[in-house]
Amino acid sequence: MTKAPTLPRVLPGFGLSLGFTLTYLSLVVLIPLAAVFIRASSLSLEAFWDAVTAPRVLASYQLSFGMALLAAAINTVFGLLLAWSLVRYRFPGKKLVDALVDLPFALPTAVAGIALTALYAGNGWLGQYLEPLGIKVAFGPLGVLVALVFIGLPFVVRTVQPVLEDLETELEEAATSLGAHRWQTFRHVILPVLQPALMTGFALAFARAVGEYGSVIFIAGNIPMVSEITPLMIISKLEQYDYAGATAIASVMLVASFLLLLAINGLQAWQARRNGRSE
Amino acid sequence: MSIQVQNIHKAFGDFIALDNLTLDFPSGELVALLGPSGCGKTTLLRVIAGLEQADSGRVLLDGDDASDTHVRERQVGFVFQHYALFRHMTVFDNVAFGLRMKPRGIRPSEAEIKRKVHELLQLVQLDWLADRFPAQLSGGQRQRIALARALAVEPRVLLLDEPFGALDAKVRKELRRWLRRLHDELHITSIFVTHDQEEALEVADRVVLMNHGRVEQIGSPAEVYQQPATPFVYGFLGAANRFEGQSSAGGIAIGKATLTTGQHVQHGEVIAFVRPHELDIVRQEFGHGIPARVSRVLTLGALTRVELEGRDDVAGQHFDVELPASHPLAGSLITGEPVRLQPRSVRVFANPETAGAA
Amino acid sequence: MAAITANLYAQHDRAALLENRQATREARWVKVTILGAALTFFAIFLLLPLAVVFVEALAKGWHTYLDALVEPDALSAVTLTLLAALISVPLNLVFGVAAAWAITRFDFRGKQLLITLIDLPFSVSPVVAGLIYVLVFSSHGWIGPWLLEHDIKVIFAVPGIVLATVFVTVPFVARELIPLLQAQGREEEEAAVVLGARGWQVFWHVTLPNVRWALLYGVILSNARAMGEFGAVSVVSGHIRGETNTLPLHVEILYNEYQFAAAFAVASLLALLALVTLAVKSWIEWRAAQAHD
Numbered sequence: 024m025t026k027a028p029t030l031p032r033v034l035p036g037f038g039l040s041l042g043f044t045l046t047y048l049s050l051v052v053l054i055p056l057a058a059v060f061i062r063a064s065s066l067s068l069e070a071f072w073d074a075v076t077a078p079r080v081l082a083s084y085q086l087s088f089g090m091a092l093l094a095a096a097i098n099t100v101f102g103l104l105l106a107w108s109l110v111r112y113r114f115p116g117k118k119l120v121d122a123l124v125d126l127p128f129a130l131p132t133a134v135a136g137i138a139l140t141a142l143y144a145g146n147g148w149l150g151q152y153l154e155p156l157g158i159k160v161a162f163g164p165l166g167v168l169v170a171l172v173f174i175g176l177p178f179v180v181r182t183v184q185p186v187l188e189d190l191e192t193e194l195e196e197a198a199t200s201l202g203a204h205r206w207q208t209f210r211h212v213i214l215p216v217l218q219p220a221l222m223t224g225f226a227l228a229f230a231r232a233v234g235e236y237g238s239v240i241f242i243a244g245n246i247p248m249v250s251e252i253t254p255l256m257i258i259s260k261l262e263q264y265d266y267a268g269a270t271a272i273a274s275v276m277l278v279a280s281f282l283l284l285l286a287i288n289g290l291q292a293w294q295a296r297r298n299g300r301s302e
Numbered sequence: 303m304s305i306q307v308q309n310i311h312k313a314f315g316d317f318i319a320l321d322n323l324t325l326d327f328p329s330g331e332l333v334a335l336l337g338p339s340g341c342g343k344t345t346l347l348r349v350i351a352g353l354e355q356a357d358s359g360r361v362l363l364d365g366d367d368a369s370d371t372h373v374r375e376r377q378v379g380f381v382f383q384h385y386a387l388f389r390h391m392t393v394f395d396n397v398a399f400g401l402r403m404k405p406r407g408i409r410p411s412e413a414e415i416k417r418k419v420h421e422l423l424q425l426v427q428l429d430w431l432a433d434r435f436p437a438q439l440s441g442g443q444r445q446r447i448a449l450a451r452a453l454a455v456e457p458r459v460l461l462l463d464e465p466f467g468a469l470d471a472k473v474r475k476e477l478r479r480w481l482r483r484l485h486d487e488l489h490i491t492s493i494f495v496t497h498d499q500e501e502a503l504e505v506a507d508r509v510v511l512m513n514h515g516r517v518e519q520i521g522s523p524a525e526v527y528q529q530p531a532t533p534f535v536y537g538f539l540g541a542a543n544r545f546e547g548q549s550s551a552g553g554i555a556i557g558k559a560t561l562t563t564g565q566h567v568q569h570g571e572v573i574a575f576v577r578p579h580e581l582d583i584v585r586q587e588f589g590h591g592i593p594a595r596v597s598r599v600l601t602l603g604a605l606t607r608v609e610l611e612g613r614d615d616v617a618g619q620h621f622d623v624e625l626p627a628s629h630p631l632a633g634s635l636i637t638g639e640p641v642r643l644q645p646r647s648v649r650v651f652a653n654p655e656t657a658g659a660a
Numbered sequence: 661m662a663a664i665t666a667n668l669y670a671q672h673d674r675a676a677l678l679e680n681r682q683a684t685r686e687a688r689w690v691k692v693t694i695l696g697a698a699l700t701f702f703a704i705f706l707l708l709p710l711a712v713v714f715v716e717a718l719a720k721g722w723h724t725y726l727d728a729l730v731e732p733d734a735l736s737a738v739t740l741t742l743l744a745a746l747i748s749v750p751l752n753l754v755f756g757v758a759a760a761w762a763i764t765r766f767d768f769r770g771k772q773l774l775i776t777l778i779d780l781p782f783s784v785s786p787v788v789a790g791l792i793y794v795l796v797f798s799s800h801g802w803i804g805p806w807l808l809e810h811d812i813k814v815i816f817a818v819p820g821i822v823l824a825t826v827f828v829t830v831p832f833v834a835r836e837l838i839p840l841l842q843a844q845g846r847e848e849e850e851a852a853v854v855l856g857a858r859g860w861q862v863f864w865h866v867t868l869p870n871v872r873w874a875l876l877y878g879v880i881l882s883n884a885r886a887m888g889e890f891g892a893v894s895v896v897s898g899h900i901r902g903e904t905n906t907l908p909l910h911v912e913i914l915y916n917e918y919q920f921a922a923a924f925a926v927a928s929l930l931a932l933l934a935l936v937t938l939a940v941k942s943w944i945e946w947r948a949a950q951a952h953d
Contacts (some may be wrong), residue, residue: 032847033768035859040762044774047755051826052780055792058802062795104698111684113675120699122942126706128881129934131888132786133908134927137915138709141716141924148712149704170832173705188674192684193386196353199683200380201375201400201455205690211399215390234785236910237890241915248778254787254891258875261791262894266800280783287775287783297390353683373683 056277063274066267074271077248078258086164087253091232094171099225102179103217109180110187124181127214129176139170162244167252170238175228182224186217186294217230219294226290227230230283234276303457303491304329309641310359312345312515318595319345320356327493332485334506335495338538343495346463347603350493351415352376362610370469379457379490383464385447385448387436391458393447394432397422400455422450424482449484462494499539503527511552512534522608533651543581543621545574546653547607554650557615559592563648571653576645578624580591583631585606585640591642596635613640664831667778686768715930716924728914728922736902737910739820744893744906745886748826752882753875756833758871761863764841765849775838789827790895793820821906824892832882836874844870873948877941884937888930 063071074080107116109121127135143150143160153160160166190213198208236254243250251259253276260269303403305327312320327333327346335343348354350361352373360369368376387396397419401410410418423429426446445465452460462617465481466474482505496502502509505521506582511518511534512524519531523537530536537544547556552616554561584591593613600607612619621643625632635641677685686694719723728734759778763771781789796802797814807814809929852866868875890908897904899913907930914923 024836026923033853034765034846035853036761037766040758041766041768043760044755046764047758048774048777048830052777052830054797055827056780056784058792058795059788079890101698101701105702106696108695108698111675111678111681112691113673114695114699115774118942123706123710124668124702125938125941126710126934128889129884129931130710131890131908131911131927131934133890133911134713134888134930134934135709137911137923137927138713138716140504141712141920142708161670167758169705173709190680191384191386191666192681193382193384194388196373196683197380197386197451198399198403199384200351200353200376200378201403201451203376203399203403205686207403211403212388215388227338233782234788235891236785236787236894241912257787257789258895261794266795266798269791273791276785276788276907280730280780280785280788284776284779284783284947353681355680355682 027287051294059270059273059277062267063088063272066271070267071271074268077274079140079251080253080272082248083251083253083256086167086250088279089168090164090171091229091235094168094175094232095225095229097168097172098175098179098228099221102224102228103183103221106180106183107188110184115223123280125177127176132174132235133241135173135238136170136241139166139238141175143242145168157211161242163251164243166242166244167239167243167250171235172239172240175232178228178231179221179224181221182227183217186220190216219290219297223287223294224289226283227288230280230287233279233283304362305459305491305493306362306365307346307350308360308362310346310349310356310361312342312349312354312356315580318391318515320349323359323517325510325517325520327491328508329491330489331507332482332492332494333508333510334500335493335510335512336497336502336538337512337518338497341512343497343512344463346512347463347493347495350459351378351380351461353380372498377455377458379452379455381445381448381452381460381462381465383467385436385444385468386443387448387451387617388441389436389499391435392432393423393434393436393439394419396436396447397451397454399451418454422454425453426450440473441469441628442477445477445604446480446551453488459488460490460492462492465494466495466496466498474501481505489523503539504551511538513538520625530575530649533575533654536649536651541578541622542575545576545579545616547572547574549650559615560590561592561648562590562644563650566654568650573651573653574645575649575651576647578607578622580619580645580647581623582644583610583623583635584644585631585635585639586642587605587640587641591644592621594621594641594643596637596639596641598637599632600631601627603627608635610641610643662822676688710931713924716920717928719924720921722923724926725928728925733902734910734926735906737907738929740821740905741887741907743818744822744825745883747822748829748886749879749883751826752829753833753879755830756835756837756878758843759834760837761867763838765846775930778834779831781827786828786889786891789878790824791890793823797823815896816900817904820896821893821904822898825886825889828889828892829882829886831925832885833875836878836881837871840871840874841867872911873944873951877944880937880940880944885932887933908909917942 055064060126066074105124109117140161142148143153143166145151145161147161150161158165159171194212194216195208198212202234203211234254236252239252240255243252243255244256253272257269257272262268262270306322306655308326310320310323312318315458315553321342323342323346336348337343345354349356352368352371356369360367362368363376388399391399398415401415401418404410420429420432423432426449428443428446428450431439431443436447439447460620469477478501494505506523508520509518509526512533519526519535521529526535527539530539536542545554545556545561547554547561549555550560550571552560553563554572554574563574587593593616594610595613596608596611597611600609604627606625606629608625610621610623612621623643685691709734756792759774763775776831792939794801794815797807797820798804799808814823848866848870849862852862853856857865861890889906890912894912897909899905899909901913905913907926911926911930914926
């Protein structure tokens with residue numbers, strides 16, 4: 024990017040647009056977010072440490088991060104299969120499937136939460152077959168996983184799909200004409216091209232799942248030490264008017280979000296470089 | 303290793319890409335498939351490779367029917383127009399790809415692969431680039447790496463799709479000569495597709511001219527240039543002035559004017575072609591020849607090109623005449639001057655558009 | 661040749677083409693397995709939850725269904741939801757346009773950081789988003805005492821709900837516009853300036869017509885999120901029936917009171933909103949693709 028700050032700007036509105044952007048962003052996002060850290064820093068180190076390492080809170084990290092990782096991994100595999108099917112196969116109802124993939128973006132999380140609970144409860148459409156097999160989904164950690172898979176589903180599909188669409192068929196043709204079998208072509212030629220997109224999709228799904236609240240609380244059962252997610256710990260501290268405790272846990276989550284955001288930005292930059300046509 | 307295609311037909315929806323085509327490519331030759339955009343040449347190349355399936359017809363490699371052989375097993379080397387190099391692999395890994403994909407039993411050892419890849423890189427004179435990635439190479443270097451990669455699996459035939467299409471003019475010229483030398487060294491049966499007549503005439507042993515999914519003419523570069531078989535070939539290879547008229551005694555009648563041909567001409571509606579350097583300008587307004595008017599005189603180095611506009615019966619038509627810059631006319635013609643045009647050599651064809659109706 | 665062939669292929673479905681060629685297709689059993697796994701996953705995780713909402717909503721008949729929608733608390737929840745969306749969507753529309761204009765039309769230091777900051781609300785947990793406003797505006801918060809003195813209620817009141825909704829929808833319009841404006845470059849606007857257009861004229865006559873689909877796209881998505889937000893709103897709402905309940909919060913209350921049919925009835929309204937959103941989104945994508953050809 025060329026920078027010429029000394030030249031007069033050709034297009035109008037620089038001061039107005041940037042000024043408004045910065046003011047608005049500061050008022051709505053940055054200053055309130057800073058409140059968390061300022062509040063947290065007013066805690067003594069010991070109090071902060073106790074709040075963020077209480078056994079119930081530790082258990083919630085394990086559940087939130089563990090299930091978010093697992094859900095993102097499941098979505099990476101099935102997201103790739105879905106994206107592959109949408110780009111490369113013809114089948115009836117394809118347009119509808121393509122449109123509905125975004126449902127988790129559009130459906131309010133509370134609705135998703137009660138719908139999934141109804142499905143997987145002991146008397147639900149799926150629960151009635153799963154419970155006799157000893158698989159208890161609703162009101163337990165598995166329920167958390169199911170909800171997190173639901174809300175993370177579109178991320179991998181929507182990051183991989185455009186890359187698959189732009190994939191030059193010549194690459195596959197070249198590999199095949201050089202004697203590679205279909206699996207070898209996928210493994211050595213297609214997968215390396217998809218890899219940045221897959222990782223980006225994974226990270227996006229993971230980041231979303233870690234902070235998710237609405238779709239999870241209905242199906243999780245919220246049993247202390249077993250199926251309480253971290254955002255719920257913040258809520259329960261708030262309900263006890265323990266603002267300091269809530270703030271401490273929130274600051275841990277915020278740091279995790281920032282780190283994930285950085286990772287995602289890095290991945291996207293890598294992806295852009297990978298897919299930048301060199302011709 | 304010879305290639306034969308027999309009665310190949312291929313359509314994309316309503317568009318007929320290959321119209322019941324039959325062709326022989328003798329062993330060891332470098333053949334150019336030449337034609338305008340959409341003439342079916344790339345489709346033919348892809349059908350031979352097995353990348354595209356023909357609707358009907360057969361492809362014979364060395365006399366064996368290969369129509370049902372998978373691309374993977376056909377042992378054809380294919381060089382793509384945009385090279386299709388694997389971006390995430392080094393030059394070395396790109397060239398080694400075909401060897402490494404071989405089944406375990408017949409896969410060469412890593413040491414053997416290394417030796418072979420370096421040998422190929424030396425052949426294309428790019429051994430020093432082995433550790434680079436494709437993005438770090440120039441267009442001409444990528445083209446040669448793509449060729450080395452295709453040669454690594456010891457293909458029985460080499461197919462190149464517009465091999466110089468994506469390169470700038472200077473690199474293109476160099477690579478053309480280089481490809482010709484490489485072929486003389488390897489003698490592998492090769493077909494390349496091009497829309498550039500100069501390229502085809504300069505590089506190939508034999509030129510196949512295609513149009514609308516059919517073959518117009520096959521021959522050596524000299525044959526197709528000097529004895530074009532159809533109006534299409536004449537018009538496609540080199541500049542040409544085109545005249546349409548009726549055959550008459552002593553030439554072709556175009557309205558009241560006559561294009562003298564000095565040869566007997568088939569009866570009926572005809573098309574005549576005259577190369578710009580075989581058309582003479584006569585400085586007179588009336589008389590024999592085609593009436594025209596000088597519209598521009600351009601000096602292009604050793605050549606002078608005169609652009610003319612038709613008068614009277616050929617009004618609205620444009621003609622080009624090329625003269626040596628030293629020719630007395632070159633310096634003296636005046637813009638707007640009425641002249642007559644007389645050909646030294648004419649090539650006449652029955653007019654295909656009206657032949658059927660007559 | 662290449663151009664015509666490419667054109668020809670574009671007319672064909674890409675999937676059809678890939679499936680017809682030896683070098684780009686899998687064995688039939690591989691295709692069936694992949695497609696089967698993908699569609700089963702799709703059906704279990706997307707279709708079933710959607711279907712169950714409508715089935716449960718009508719489980720006790722149309723009468724109960726309609727009753728649940730017209731009762732006063734439900735209606736007040738609808739009103740509040742619409743109000744929150746009506747305020748937050750236009751605000752973030754203006755913000756998105758301003759941010760995209762500044763970012764794509766000028767060069768300045770820290771641009772990349774600004775882009776990251778705009779995306780921030782997406783990566784913050786909704787619960788934390790609610791919490792930050794509690795920390796600022798509640799009686800224990802920064803300006804809480806001052807608000808209390810002047811008898812202004814933000815937390816556990818409508819302003820808090822609107823603020824939380826604004827926060828979670830900040831990035832939508834901006835992130836649709838930025839890549840598009842970046843791709844389009846500045847040439848058209850610069851040409852307009854050279855031809856004598858002034859500030860707003862450039863924007864209205866040159867920029868806006870080029871980005872209207874992306875703009876609508878961003879608006880649709882942020883509207884869906886604004887109407888459906890649960891976590892952030894839940895923290896600041898206080899759950900006062902008939903006063904500070906949005907539709908999603910109303911669903912929660914009904915559900916926790918074991919009024920399942922009523923909860924799903926209200927939920928079905930939100931599910932319909934989601935379906936309409938997806939339909940409009942697909943339509944916009946279709947229109948944009950048409951305009952592109």
